[in-house]
Amino acid sequence: MVRREDKKENSRIEEVAKALESAGAVSENPPQHAIYRFRLGDGIVTIYKSGSIVYGGKGDDKEILKSIVDSVLTENVDITPRIGCDEAGKGEYAGPLVVACIYCDEPAVKELIKLGVKDSKKLSDEKVLRLADEIKKVAHGAVRVLMPQEYNRLYANYKNINRLLDVVYLSLIDKLVKKYKPKRVIVDKYGSGIKKKLCDNLPDSVDIVVVEKAESDPVVAAASIVARAEKLKGCQLLEKKFGVKIPSGNNKDQISHFLQSVSENMLPYLVKMHFNMNV
The missing domain is CATH 3.30.420.10 (Ribonuclease H-like superfamily/Ribonuclease H)
Incomplete structure (x- = not known):
């Protein structure tokens, strides 16, 4: 089975389901953690509670299902260049x-x-x-x-x-x-x-x-x-060049450990010098 997963906004799941039904897709029992599963010929689409949409099957039927879903998700969206x-x-x-x-x-x-x-x-x-x-x-x-x-x-x-x-x-x-x-x-x-x-x-x-x-x-x-x-x-x-772990965000513990691992003359190559970090 070929799978493709796209994260979508939960608010449009019901619209997607209605569009699939209107297009003749047959509703099936969904697997665990899913709320909908539809089959159209050799194509399958499963919609999960998380908003994930997974496509299965092969050939034109899978592409038709994807086209139906995409048409709903892009409807009424501002597409101004x-x-x-x-x-x-x-x-x-x-x-x-x-x-x-x-x-x-x-x-x-x-x-x-x-x-x-x-x-x-x-x-x-x-x-x-x-x-x-x-x-x-x-x-x-x-x-x-x-x-x-x-x-x-x-x-x-x-x-x-x-x-x-x-x-x-x-x-x-x-x-x-x-x-x-x-x-x-x-x-x-x-x-x-x-x-x-x-x-x-x-x-x-x-x-x-x-x-x-x-x-x-x-x-x-x-x-x-x-x-x-x-x-x-x-x-x-920077980590590869200087052999240090760059702290994520401004976590004080990470920055404190970082500052202990580098020499002062390395700092201009690693940090924004005007920041006042009291750690």
Whole structure:
């Protein structure tokens, strides 16, 4: 049996079940932890309480089932071509700062919905790395990874992390806008200056949205995932190069152990030096 698993929002499970029934799929007894199981010819789809949807079987029937499910999940979704932006590592003492901007056309937005993208903070590291690879197959991105040494040099010039982010975001967004001409740009709000800078530098035809918790938008969520994946990769590079374990987040116990394992002259290559870590 060939299996494919997609995480979906539980709120749409009932809609999916009704659509399958309307298409002639036959309801069967679901296995443990599942709430629905449907068969259409040689195709099988099982819907779990968690929101997972697993496809089995072979040939056209499996593809028909998948098409029915996807049509429900992408219905009434805003598929406006747009850029979504987010960063990872801003508030973390160790490791890089990563800014990611993702452009999606209409088909790509639909693919993100099918992938089940969501705010990267809700996902495991393994899931983030896997999803980031899938996102890169369907979307176009511009990413800037500021490893600690470069970050510290730039911060010394700007003296403020939000001003530094403004410059990086504007550079990445401008690059994507010129290449793909999106209708909208959405940035997860981090400070008060970015919207004015974007309005001053981007064409009037581009709708600029700067809001808190923008990760609810699938394209911003995709940017969040890509940014975190690149941050994880950056931390892995530092660990391999310097032979130390990069602490996750700002856990005081982890940071204390980390600081005991590194010499002071290594810190500019591993951490954001302006952070005041009292551990």
